Amino acid sequence: MQAQSEIRSRAVQLDSFGGPEVLAVREVPVPEAGPGQVRVRVRAAGLNPMDWFMTSDAETAGRFGLTLPAGFGSDYAGVVDQVGEGVTDFARGDRVFGSALSRAVADFVVIDVTAGGPANEAHHTPDGVDDRAAATLTIAGRTASAALTVVGVGPGDTVLIGGAGGGVGVFAVQLARIAGARVIGTGSAASADYLRDLGAEPVAYGDGLEDRVRALAPEGVTAAIDLFGTETVHAARTLGVPDPRITTIATQIEGITPANGATPAPATLNQLANLVATAQLQVPIAAIYPIDQIRTAVELQSARRVKGKVVIDL
Structure with a gap:
């Protein structure tokens, strides 16, 4: 030795x-x-x-x-x-x-x-x-899990995820899909195929986001997670999503409960690792x-x- x-x-x-x-x-x-x-x-x-x-x-x-x-x-x-x-x-x-x-x-x-x-x-x-x-897994996986917990994503939900292709977004999209939700993810035009591979329906960020989301989901969006700034929050509010079903990780907005990956459920990391081990989470x-x-x-x-x-x- x-x-x-x-x-x-x-x-x-x-x-x-x-x-x-x-x-x-x-x-x-x-x-x-x-x-x-x-x-x-x-x-x-x-x-x-x-x-x-x-x-x-x-x-x-x-x-x-x-x-x-x-x-x-x-x-x-x-x-x-x-x-x-x-x-x-x-x-x-x-x-x-x-x-x-x-x-x-x-x-x-x-x-x-x-x-x-x-x-x-x-x-x-x-x-x-x-x-x-x-x-x-530790920071990004936990933060994604915490965000989904704040807004209570589950079967029947249509969730809008801003910054869906980033380090937290890749987990948030997949965990929302595992929970039974439909996912619309914002990103650049170049990221569209990548987001589809994760299980999200891509939508371009920027001016007119609300109209593009309405076209994809005319029946409405039920929850939103903003992983980048404030654009997704404002779009979600315009689309009629109530504040308790909106969360952020990078900004503080009055009326919105932020997600905190530092205080997750005790078993979160083990659950995430097991999802990776069983090929349910990429x-x-x-x-x-x-x-x-x-x-x-x-x-x-x-x-x-x-x-x-x-x-x-x-």
Whole structure:
């Protein structure tokens, strides 16, 4: 076995808040798992808008409890390679996925499995789910699930999803379809076939959205989820959708209950992973980058024009 002093350990870090240009890959000491903790050898890390949003400036970072120097990324998947005293639910060699708030893009992360919450989370990865897919589930999958819960999507619903091709949208569309709903998803003209493959009926965003939706669904829309801004909210209100059946994830609008993926039902992640394992839920991965191309990956992801998820391989 390779001595710990010889193990290469890299992590993406930043010494100042800002855009992709502040991210750097550095050699760091290999962390040790203490009591109640496991160390995970990360194999893949999924990127989310939340990652670059919360490291964009000091005020935003402070709301998440981040100080400099900071790490980057939250969603990870890998293999447990060290188990601390008192841990009984995990063993060396177990495949796991979860969240390590603003430190996931690294060769190793230490997870305090006794703490729980979005900063310290590990779940067993089911057979049939590869590490790249598992690394995309925590933030985006939970947020999509939370949004559907807020508006109560079910059989007989026609739900309008704004930003349907993005990282959260790909899960929201499929979960709504699994719940028995008809889905109309907004996107660019270039994304139409992609949205159809996910199970949505595509509609172009922009001026005249309400008229295009009426043409697709003359019987009306019953629920709406805005994953990008406010356009879908305003369209839904114009179409007669009541506020309790509208939600957002990126904005606060008076009268609208936002979806919060940080407080999901306890079994949400395991349910999502099992849907992937049984091929009921697809994980569209738009791009895969090595860790030394982290800036390029974040530039692509932060442009918010990506169809699916961006993943870092480690």
